[in-house]
Amino acid sequence: MPTAANWFLYMLRTPTGMLYTGITTDVQRRLGQHQSGKGAKSLRGKGELQLAFQCPAGDRSLASKLEIKVKKLSKAQKELLVRNAPECLENYLGLAESGK
DSSP, rough: OOOOOOOOEEEOOOTTOOOEEEESHHHHHHHHHHTTOOOGGGGGGGGOOOOOEEEEEEEEHHHHHHHHHTSSSHHHHHHHHHOOOSEEEEEEHHHHHHHO
């Protein structure tokens, strides 16, 4: 059973360059599910998926808040996030000082 604070935010890249954002307690398991067609419907039939980004995201509640924040970013902002690969996504997205 996962502990409260071991959630991860991840981003997958499709062959067309689309970035998909999700949260999980096991990134490799989730990538396998997406790849085999058992993940998000939006990724089915999109071809080989690549893990573009992953980072610790705290507990389920914080991970969900981070996921929503990332999903609202523009494509350019998401690409910058992937390139920068911040250690603390909470600080990077400004959630820490805003009180979440």
